[in-house]
Amino acid sequence: TDVNIEGDRDCGGLAGINYGTITCCRVTGRLVTASTVGLLAGRNAGTVTHCRAEGTITGKLQSRYVGGLVGSNYWGGRIAFCSATAEIGTRGWEFGGLTGGNQGLILCCSATGSVAGDTEIGGLSGTSGGVIVHCCASGAVSGLYDTAGGLVGRNHGVLVQCYAAGSTDGGGLIGYASYSYIGGRIENCFWDIEASGRPSWSGGGKGLATAQMQDIRTFLAAGWDFSGERANGTVDLWEMPEGGGYPRLTCLRDSYEPPPLDGTGTPADPFQIATAEQLGVMVWHDWSACYRLTADIDLSGITWTTAPIRYFDGRLDGAGFLLSNLTIRGGLDLGLFADLGVHARVENLGMVDVNVTGGYDARRVAALAAYNEGGIHASYAQGRVAAGNSSECIGGLVGENTATGRVTSCYSGAAVEIGPQSDSLGALVARNAGHIANCYATGGVRVVEPSPGEVSPSPEPPSRAMGIVSADVEPSVGVGGGLVGLNEGTIAHCFWDTEVSELAASDGGTGLPTARMMESQTFSLSGWARDPNWIHDDGKDYPRLAWEGEPGQAIRNPVIDWLAGQGTAAQPYIISSPDQMTLLGTAPVLWDKTFVLGTDLDLRGVPVFPIGVCPGTDNKGILRDCYWNCGPATVSTWGTKYNGQPLNDGQMRLRASFVGWDFESVWTICEGKGYPRLRWE
Numbered sequence: 001t002d003v004n005i006e007g008d009r010d011c012g013g014l015a016g017i018n019y020g021t022i023t024c025c026r027v028t029g030r031l032v033t034a035s036t037v038g039l040l041a042g043r044n045a046g047t048v049t050h051c052r053a054e055g056t057i058t059g060k061l062q063s064r065y066v067g068g069l070v071g072s073n074y075w076g077g078r079i080a081f082c083s084a085t086a087e088i089g090t091r092g093w094e095f096g097g098l099t100g101g102n103q104g105l106i107l108c109c110s111a112t113g114s115v116a117g118d119t120e121i122g123g124l125s126g127t128s129g130g131v132i133v134h135c136c137a138s139g140a141v142s143g144l145y146d147t148a149g150g151l152v153g154r155n156h157g158v159l160v161q162c163y164a165a166g167s168t169d170g171g172g173l174i175g176y177a178s179y180s181y182i183g184g185r186i187e188n189c190f191w192d193i194e195a196s197g198r199p200s201w202s203g204g205g206k207g208l209a210t211a212q213m214q215d216i217r218t219f220l221a222a223g224w225d226f227s228g229e230r231a232n233g234t235v236d237l238w239e240m241p242e243g244g245g246y247p248r249l250t251c252l253r254d255s256y257e258p259p260p261l262d263g264t265g266t267p268a269d270p271f272q273i274a275t276a277e278q279l280g281v282m283v284w285h286d287w288s289a290c291y292r293l294t295a296d297i298d299l300s301g302i303t304w305t306t307a308p309i310r311y312f313d314g315r316l317d318g319a320g321f322l323l324s325n326l327t328i329r330g331g332l333d334l335g336l337f338a339d340l341g342v343h344a345r346v347e348n349l350g351m352v353d354v355n356v357t358g359g360y361d362a363r364r365v366a367a368l369a370a371y372n373e374g375g376i377h378a379s380y381a382q383g384r385v386a387a388g389n390s391s392e393c394i395g396g397l398v399g400e401n402t403a404t405g406r407v408t409s410c411y412s413g414a415a416v417e418i419g420p421q422s423d424s425l426g427a428l429v430a431r432n433a434g435h436i437a438n439c440y441a442t443g444g445v446r447v448v449e450p451s452p453g454e455v456s457p458s459p460e461p462p463s464r465a466m467g468i469v470s471a472d473v474e475p476s477v478g479v480g481g482g483l484v485g486l487n488e489g490t491i492a493h494c495f496w497d498t499e500v501s502e503l504a505a506s507d508g509g510t511g512l513p514t515a516r517m518m519e520s521q522t523f524s525l526s527g528w529a530r531d532p533n534w535i536h537d538d539g540k541d542y543p544r545l546a547w548e549g550e551p552g553q554a555i556r557n558p559v560i561d562w563l564a565g566q567g568t569a570a571q572p573y574i575i576s577s578p579d580q581m582t583l584l585g586t587a588p589v590l591w592d593k594t595f596v597l598g599t600d601l602d603l604r605g606v607p608v609f610p611i612g613v614c615p616g617t618d619n620k621g622i623l624r625d626c627y628w629n630c631g632p633a634t635v636s637t638w639g640t641k642y643n644g645q646p647l648n649d650g651q652m653r654l655r656a657s658f659v660g661w662d663f664e665s666v667w668t669i670c671e672g673k674g675y676p677r678l679r680w681e
Contacts, residue, residue: 003029003039008060012041012071013053021047027055034060038070038099039086045074045104049287050251051082059090065100065126066092068113073130077104078311081251081284086113093119094126094153097139102128102157105339106135107310108237108249114140114166120153122175123166128157131333133310134237134249138195141168146203149175150191155203158332160306161224164191164205165213165246172196174203185361187331188222188305192246216240219247223305223329233304234280251284258284265289270317273297279323280308288314288343293321300325307334307370313341318349318379320547326383328356332363333370335399342404344374348547354383354414362387364399366430367414372398372405378533378545382413386448389419395430395485396443403489405434409533409545416445416480425480427501428494432484432508437492438531440509440517442542444501445480483509493526493588497542510586510609517542524558525587531555558589567593574598578606585609625660627652 003013010016013027018041027039036042039053043065053069065072068086073079084098094100097111102125111124120126123137137151147153148170151162155174164173172191186204193199193207200207212218216226225233226240227250238247250256259281261271270290273279276299282291291314307328328334334356340346346368354367364370367381381397393399396412412428424431427441481487482496482503491508498504498511505511516522520538528534528543535552536543544550563580565573567590575581576598584590586609623644630646651657655669658676663669667676 001026001028003027003031003055005029006032007037008033009035009037010042010071011037013039013055015041017042018044018046018048021049022051023047023049024051026052028053029055031055031057032060033057033063033066035064035066035092036071036100037063037065038067039084040069041071043072043074044070044077044079046077047287048077048079049081053082053084053086056087057090058088059092061091063090063092063117064094066090066095066117067099067101067125068097068111068115069099069109071100073099073102073104073106073125075103075130078107079105079109080107080311081109081249083110083252084113085111086115088113089116092117093121095120095143096122096125096127096153097137097141098135099125101126102132103130105130105311106132108134108251110135110249110252111137112139114142116140116142118144119147120175121148121170122153123150123164123168124162125152127154128152128159131158131160132162133158133160133306135162136164136246136249138165138246140166141170143170143175146170147175149173149203150196150198151189151205155186159186159189159204160330160332161187161222162189163213163246165195168196168198170198171202172198172207173205176203185331188224190218190222214240214244214246216247223303225304230276230302233302233308234277235283235308236280261285263292265291265314267315270315276302282309282312286314287312287341290315290317292317293319293323293349296322296324298324299327302327304328305330307338308336310338311341312337312339313343313374315345315347316349317347320348320350320549322350322352324351325353326351326356326367329359330357331359331361333399334358334362334365335368335370337369337372339371340369340374340376340405342373344372345377346375346379347377348545349379350545350548351379351381352383354381354385356383356385358387358391358394360388360390360419362391362394364393364430365391366395366397366399367412368397370399371402372400372407372434373402374404375406375408376410377406378409378547380411380413380545383415384417385414386417387419387422389421391418391422393424393430393485394418394422394445395426396428396441398429399431401429401432401434401436401489403433405432407432407434407436408438409531410439411441411542411545413442415443417448418445418480420447422447424485426483426485426506427481427496427503428483430484431486431488432491433488435490435492436484436494436508437490438494438526438528438534439483440495440497440542441483442497442500442517444482444503445485446502481506481508482511493528495522495526512586520555521558522586523555525583525589527589529555529557558587560590564598565596567595569594572596575601577601578603578608582606582608585611625658627658 068084095117121143150164189205227236263271274295358365396414483506487507494509537552572594626644
C-alpha cells in the first residue's frame, strides 16, 4: 500500500517485469515514470489473476505504455479477473485504465479510472492486438485526434462481449479499428451514447441509450452469460446490481466466492465435475488444477457464444464420461476450450452431438480445443463443426495444434462444413505444428453454400448475414484434409476414411477405404497393438477407445504371412507383387526390417503409399556431393548446400566433375558420352 515510485521504464508497484504468476495481490499508491509502467507491474509476459490496483500515474517527457494495472501485456501474457481504478494523466501515447498496450489475453477485467494523454488512449487499454473478452470500462477518456476510445484507443485485435460507459472525446467504444490476421473483430460489444457524449461515432461496436445499457435484456439477446439464467451459459460471468446500473462482472464483487467443488484439485483428489453448472465453475477455480468428470453431462438448452472455458493449463480426466449437445455460435477460438496451455492435459473424454458454428471469417473453430499447446489423449468428438465464408483453421477435434501440442490416441467423426474461400481445414486437426499419433478421422470437410437467412457474428465493420446449410455443392479442389488441413509437424500411424469423407487428400496420414479402416490388420501393421487405449471389432467397426465399452478385442501384433522371409539381413522379406508393395506402405512396424525385390513390378494403377517417415520439409536438410544439370553450356551460379551443385551438360558427362563419388564399386561412366550410371544396371 501507498507505494511511491519514480523511474524511467519497466516500473510497477509490485514487479517491473513479470514472467511468472501474480495472483490475489493489491497495490495502491503513486508512480511517476517514462514508459512501460503499471501500478501492479510494468510489463507482463506471464499470468496475472484476481488482482486490484488503485492510485495515480504521471509521466516524464513523452511516456508510452502506461496502464492502471499493467503497462504492457505481452504476447502470451494473460490478465484475468482484475480491476483498476487509476487516475492517469501525462503526455504520450498508449495509455489505458487497465493496460497501456495488449498483445495477449485480457479476460473478465474492469477499469474505472480516468485516462488522459495524446494518442491511443483507452478506458481499458490504449492499444490492443490481442484478445479482450468479457471486460468493461467506465472512466473518462481524453486524447487527441481519433485514437481515443471508451474501451480501447486503437484496436487491431479481438473484442468480445465488452462495453464502455464513460465520457470520451474519441470513439464511444473504439477510437480506431484496424484489421489484422486474427480478425480485428468486434463481437457483441456496446457503448453508452449518452454517458460517452458520442451518439454515433466509434471504430466498432453498437451505441445504445443509458436505459438500454442498464437493461439485462439487451445483453441476454446478445448471448451474454448472466447469473440466474442458463440459456447463454453456466459460467455466470455477469450480474445486474441490485440497485440498478450497468452489468457487473460477478468475480469483481467484493463478496464473491466461486461455487465450491468437491475435491482439492490435486492429482490424488481432483475437483469433481458432474453437472453443466460445475463445468462452468471451472473458469473461476485454479486453471492449473486437476479436474475429473464423475457423470455424463448433457448441455442441451444452452447456447454459448464464446468457448465455455477460455483458458486451461491443468488436467481434465473425462474418466470415460460423455459431454453431449455442446452448442456454440460465435466467431473466434470456439470449442469446449479456447486455449489449452502447455501444461494442459485432456484425456478419456467423449463429446457427442456437438454443434459448434463460427460465422463469416471465423478463426480456429473445433469441437474440443480451438488452440492446443498441451496434450489431448484418448478422446473423441462426434457431431458438426461449421464456419462461414473466408474462414480459417476449422477442425473436427482441434483447430490449431501448436509446436508443443500433442494429440494421441484420438478420433473424430465430426462433419466439418465450411463456406467458400476457406483455408486450413481438417477432419481431425485443421493446422498442425506439433505431434499427432495413433489417431483417425471418419468425418469429412465439405463446402456448403452460405444462407442469407441465418445471421452470423460477423466482424464490425462490415455487417453481414452469413450461415450454413447442407447442400449438394461440389467441394473446391484441395478444400481440406481428410485428417489434417496443413501440417508442419509430425504425424505418425494415423488414418482417415476416404469413402465416408469423400476426400482423397490430407497433409499427413494415410487414406483408406471403409473396408480397410475396419480391418484389424490395418492398425496392427501401424503399431497400434502397442497402444492399450484401443480395441477393435474386426470387420464390423472402426477402432474404439477401450474405455467406451464397445464390443471388440485388444489389437494384436500382426501376423506377417503375406511375405516370404524373416525380415533380417540374412533372410530378407521378399516383395513379389504390387499388393505387397501397397501393404508395405501401410505397415510402419516393418519399416526397420530388410527387404528385397523378387521380381520386376508394374505399379500402373496400383495405390502405393509412401514408405518410411520424412522428418523435414522445405529444404531443411543438407545435400552433400550432389549435382544437377543446369543447361547445355554455361554453369549457373545458383548452387548452395541446400540445392546441390549445378553443372552444365558437358560437365555432367565427365568423371572428374563428381567429386567424392565411388566409381570403383558404385558408379560407372562412359567418359564424355553419358551420365553416371549405377554399376548394377
